[in-house]
Every structure is written in structure tokens, then in C-alpha cells.
Amino acid sequence: MTAHSATAFGTLLRHYRLAASLSQEALAERAGLSGSAIAALETGRRTTPRLDTVSLLADALELSSADRAALMAALAPSARVDTVAPALSPAAHTRPAAALPGPGSVTALFGRERDAAAVAHLLVREGSTRLVTLTGPGGVGKTRLALAVATALSASYPDGVAFVDLSALGDPNLIAPAIARGLGLREDGARDVRDLLRAVLQPKKLLLVLDNFEQVVEGALLVAELAAACSHLAVLVTSRIALQVRAEQRFAVSPLAVPDLGQRSVADIAHCAAVRLFVARARAVQPDFNLSTMNAPAVAEICRRLDGLPLALELAAARIMLLPPTELLRRLGRRLGILTHGARDVPARQQTLRATIDWS
Numbered sequence: 365m366t367a368h369s370a371t372a373f374g375t376l377l378r379h380y381r382l383a384a385s386l387s388q389e390a391l392a393e394r395a396g397l398s399g400s401a402i403a404a405l406e407t408g409r410r411t412t413p414r415l416d417t418v419s420l421l422a423d424a425l426e427l428s429s430a431d432r433a434a435l436m437a438a439l440a441p442s443a444r445v446d447t448v449a450p451a452l453s454p455a456a457h458t459r460p461a462a463a464l465p466g467p468g469s470v471t472a473l474f475g476r477e478r479d480a481a482a483v484a485h486l487l488v489r490e491g492s493t494r495l496v497t498l499t500g501p502g503g504v505g506k507t508r509l510a511l512a513v514a515t516a517l518s519a520s521y522p523d524g525v526a527f528v529d530l531s532a533l534g535d536p537n538l539i540a541p542a543i544a545r546g547l548g549l550r551e552d553g554a555r556d557v558r559d560l561l562r563a564v565l566q567p568k569k570l571l572l573v574l575d576n577f578e579q580v581v582e583g584a585l586l587v588a589e590l591a592a593a594c595s596h597l598a599v600l601v602t603s604r605i606a607l608q609v610r611a612e613q614r615f616a617v618s619p620l621a622v623p624d625l626g627q628r629s630v631a632d633i634a635h636c637a638a639v640r641l642f643v644a645r646a647r648a649v650q651p652d653f654n655l656s657t658m659n660a661p662a663v664a665e666i667c668r669r670l671d672g673l674p675l676a677l678e679l680a681a682a683r684i685m686l687l688p689p690t691e692l693l694r695r696l697g698r699r700l701g702i703l704t705h706g707a708r709d710v711p712a713r714q715q716t717l718r719a720t721i722d723w724s
Contacts, residue, residue: 373413373438374406380425380435381406394424419532432532472644473512474674475620475637476505483513486613487571487598488520495591495609497577497601500617503675506602507575509617513600514573521598523568531576536583543572558586562593569596577603584609619672623664630660638667638677645681653684662689669696 381391381402388402395402397420404410422432473480486496498506514525528546530539540557544550549564565572574587584607591599591611601607606614620638627633634640634655642663646653655663666689670676683692 373435374408376435376438377402377421378406380427380431384425386425391421391424395420397421422532432534434534436533436538437535473508474641474644476509476512479509479615479617480512480516483509483600483615484517486615487513487517487600494598495587495601495607495611496599496613496615497603497607498615498617499603499606501673502604503673504617504619505674506617508674510573510575510600510602514571517571521569521571523570525571525573527573527575529575530579533580536580536586539574539580539583539586543574546572558589561590565590565594565597567596568594571598571600574599574601577601577607578605581605581607588612620667620674620677622667622672625668627664628661630655630657633660633664636664636667638670638672639663641674642667642677642681645678646684649682649685659689662693666693666696669693 381388384391386394388406389399391397392399392402395417397417401410401417405413418435422435425431427435483496483498487494498510500506511527514527518525526543526546528543530542533539533542540561543561544557547561547564549560572590577584577587581603587599587601587607588609588611591597606612620641621636622638623633623636627636634643639655643653643655666680667677670680680692680696687695
């Protein structure tokens with residue numbers, strides 16, 4: 365990294381830290397780093413921060429996607445790939461990739477059994493495309509579906525499953541380094557990271573899951589190139605918009621089924637996927653919550669009002685300990701204002717419905 369780019373990164377980091385009213389020590393504690401490391405980055409004494417370090421800093425500072433991209437862009441290209449570990453040649457990379465946990469990976473899948481089977485069939489059927497893109501609006505459950513498919517197919521890929529979250533990226537040029545990190549690779553500087561990926565992936569039967577691709581959709585050509593060059597590679601992408609490459613098979617992810625207006629009985633209402641998700645999330649905060657003749661109509665209307673959107677349903681259900689369904693339904697007239705306080709262990713953009721819309 366040049367002195368100029370090091371100064372740019374350090375200056376920008378300091379700007380974001382001060383804007384957040386944090387000392388170097390406070391930022392270090394939030395990011396799980398040392399105070400001396402923050403000081404070295406801000407002054408330029410440390411000029412090659414790892415990308416995972418930059419990601420930790422961005423999370424600790426709660427940066428928007430635009431500010432994350434600006435912080436990444438302040439790095440010189442040579443610093444955008446981890447160079448700390450010894451370089452791995454394609455022959456040396458024999459460790460199977462691991463299916464990494466993503467947002468919501470520990471939660472059950474509701475109403476997506478047919479979708480999961482259909483996507484899996486697209487990936488493994490004879491002569492099928494090896495690039496499938498799950499499309500749909502924010503909060504519809506694309507990531508959760510992709511993780512379910514990847515888990516179900518893990519035995520079909522002897523070289524493993526690699527999950528790469530691209531949500532923090534804003535520069536398409538960072539896609540290849542992000543994939544390399546997801547595969548456990550380190551660039552040695554002797555060749556372009558794209559060439560390294562092609563060489564490593566060409567002989568492997570592996571499933572690569574690329575999440576939140578809409579942030580860097582201009583880089584879709586790289587995915588098409590990898591799929592074309594690596595005959596045993598399968599790629600499962602989640603994106604709010606299609607990649608629009610010839611090899612792509614699109615699969616639209618729809619909201620969950622909601623109760624029909626004519627459904628009155630508790631049993632009929634409870635059978636709908638949107639209601640099942642709402643009840644499961646409500647029980648997570650209020651274990652004794654159950655559908656009854658008193659609350660089932662309100663729950664059904666909540667699910668209809670929220671159009672079966674999983675993220676909206678989860679955010680609404682999280683309020684059930686404070687608001688019974690009838691009161692929650694009444695307050696939904698305020699729309700997005702009530703849909704807040706999502707789980708702390710999901711990205712900030714998924715903790716309120718407004719944040720999801722703004723992020724998109």
C-alpha cells in the first residue's frame with residue numbers, strides 16, 4: 365500500500381470514529397482489536413489491514429453500505445486481498461470448503477419445502493445450469509432458502525460448500541478477493557486473484573453460495589466466467605435483481621402464503637406458512653403464546669397486512685410480549701414505525717423494516 369492510500373484509509377477511519385463519538389480504545393473494544401492496532405491504522409504505521417479487520421471496524425462503527433464501500437475503496441488494490449498468511453498454490457488447497465452460517469441459519473424453514481426442492485433440482489439435475497439466482501425483495505427470505513438448499517445438497521459436493529456474504533461490498537472489483545477468502549485462499553501477488561480462483565476451482569466439485577449480490581451486480585461477469593471455466597462448480601446466488609448473464613437460471617422467491625379472507629377456523633389459519641412463522645417467532649419471546657379463537661383472526665390479518673414478508677413478520681412477532689395481536693394489528697396502521705427491534709445478531713439493515721428498505 366502506498367503512503368497516500370494509507371493516509372486516506374487512516375484519515376477516513378479516524379473520521380468515522382470521531383463521527384461515532386468513539387475513542388480509539390472504545391472502537392478497539394467494539395471491534396475486538398487492540399487500541400494500538402487502531403492507532404497504527406489511523407497514523408499509517410500499519411498499511412496492510414486484512415479485509416476481515418476492515419469488516420470488523422465497519423461493523424463496530426455501524427457504517428452504512430456506502431460508507432463501508434468508501435472505507436474499502438480507501439485501501440490500495442494490493443491490500444484488498446489478505447496477504448498475511450502464506451500463499452496457497454492450487455495443488456496445496458485440498459481442504460474442503462465449509463458451509464458457513466449466515467443470517468437466520470439457525471432458524472427453521474417455513475413454507476419453503478417445495479422451493480428448496482425445486483432449487484436443489486435445478487442445481488443437480490442432469491444437464492442443468494450450474495448458476496442459479498434466487499431473486500426477490502429484501503426480507504423475503506432468499507438467504508434462508510439458499511442456506512437450506514446448500515445444507516441439503518452438501519453431500520453432493522465432495523469439495524464442500526462455501527458461503528460468501530457480499531453485503532459489505534460496494535465495488536465489483538472486491539468480489540474475487542471476497543470469494544478467495546471464503547475458500548480459505550491467500551493471494552501471493554504472483555498472479556491475478558481471478559486466475560487463482562479459476563485454477564483452484566477448475567478441478568473441484570463445489571457449491572459456491574454468493575449472498576447479497578445486488579450490491580455488486582456489475583461484477584456478474586466474473587461469476588459467469590467461473591461457471592464456464594469450472595465444469596464441476598455450482599453457484600447459488602441471492603440477489604434482489606437478476607445477474608443477467610446467459611448461464612443464469614432465475615428462481616423468484618415469493619412471500620409466504622397468508623390466510624385467505626374466508627379462513628376462519630384456528631386450524632385453517634394455523635396451517636398457513638406466514639402464520640406458522642409468526643407463531644414460532646412469537647414463542648421465542650413469549651413461550652406460552654398460542655393461537656386461539658380470540659387472537660387467530662388478528663394474527664391472520666397481521667400476516668395479510670404484511671403481505672407474508674418473512675422479515676416483517678419476524679419483526680412484528682418480536683413485539684408480541686408487549687402488544688397482544690389485536691393491539692399490534694391496530695398499531696400496524698403506522699406501517700414501518702412498529703416494525704423495529706429485530707435480533708441483535710442479524711445485520712443492522714435487518715433489524716427494522718425501514719432499514720431494509722433504505723439499504724436496498
